[in-house]
Amino acid sequence: MFQETKTHEVTVDIVIFTIRKKKLEVLLIQRGYDPFKDKWAMPGGFIRLSEPLDDAAKRVLYEKTHVKDVYLEQLYTFGDPGRYPNARVITVSYFALIRSDDIQLSHESDVNIQQVNWHPVYSLPPLAYDHKEIIEHALKRLRDRLEYTPIAFQLLPKKFTLTELQKTYEMILDKDLDKRNFRKKMISLNILNESDEFTKLSSKRPARLFSFIDDSMDTPISSIL
């Protein structure tokens, strides 16, 4: 077993979440060669010898999306000997939250890659390796964080309406929330700045725009179910 490599290889893989077309989506890359040809996989890469783990994650993230300064958190380390064919690859997984309008997907001319695309997290294509398991793990963690920290703002533009915020929660939790209770709760947390601006474009009643008070990232939130 493992004749081809005599050492562990260590990679980072990143579950990149965004909100796009009113859906919670993850960024996937279609593999252009075997093993797992045509299957989809999360962006990932080898960790350089003198590179901190978080830096490796940031680098991979930047290479694929050209975004910086996004929410990034280490998730879990997967290292089953059978997870990778013909090599022992241990992967430190991360999850990232980005605003879809910040993104510039890089369409590098890499023959190994067929496509880079967003996929709704609730209807994923066939995935390579153990990436399905990793994404499920990431979704669990994201839901967990959502109930205790003001993390949803990482997926929204600077200014947003309360309805947009609520929809974000609903997409992640995959569950409907009560409008009045949601607003009451959010406002009582004192993490929102009420602006004087309103949405204009819609052909409906304009909605007030809010922004997130930066220094409240560490504010714990009691449950919003």
Next chain:
Amino acid sequence: MFQETKTHEVTVDIVIFTIRKKKLEVLLIQRGYDPFKDKWAMPGGFIRLSEPLDDAAKRVLYEKTHVKDVYLEQLYTFGDPGRYPNARVITVSYFALIRSDDIQLSHESDVNIQQVNWHPVYSLPPLAYDHKEIIEHALKRLRDRLEYTPIAFQLLPKKFTLTELQKTYEMILDKDLDKRNFRKKMISLNILNESDEFTKLSSKRPARLFSFIDDSMDTPISSIL
């Protein structure tokens, strides 16, 4: 940098908690040689090439304590290039909860090791590497788990009194709890079996013994503060 090794080395390190002498303690090994001679470190070891991560953790745990079937959970992966002198060592950390009466410390005749000993988690000796950071991380995780899952039972004998259970919570949270509220809460969770037995040895009023209902390990617990 890193001339001595050209690859990443991957280890597991385990934060082993127990309750001993009415204190929350961790198992540490005093190093017998440089670097970090005389400093204390957590039990750890290299991951074998075709060994799953959890198995490596179980193996290291067994080697040091001769216990099996204990609570073991992956914690976090530390991989700062500067954390280890002269090598790039990435460590997947775990934390374990064991009953101190189950333990048989192995006093192997390893010249590299001076001593294997328990240390109170709130007054640790000087630690090697970044192990202080790892233990702090483990303590945070343990506290977190304590508030949402019935994990404290992993530190107690099969049968225990409510006072012992409360003391366990108090040691981990480093905070006093209200006796009546604590008992009310625990009983309302329906995860305890009330037995007909009582403590006998003490020279005080005997206390009723309880046991934990096994299949409630996944029961979430709302906050106990």
Next chain:
DNA sequence: GCAAAAGTGTTCAATGTACACCCATGC
């Protein structure tokens, strides 16, 4: 009979949950 730990309930405050109607706008 006294020292020491076991055991037990009530009141109040805070938080969560369920629920329905009017408002402002563009067309």
Next chain:
DNA sequence: GCATGGGTGTACATTGAACACTTTTGC
């Protein structure tokens, strides 16, 4: 003027927090 999403309050149930005295035993 009507369709669409924005915005608002109250009543009730659940949960958490504070708090003190009686009971059982060994000595």
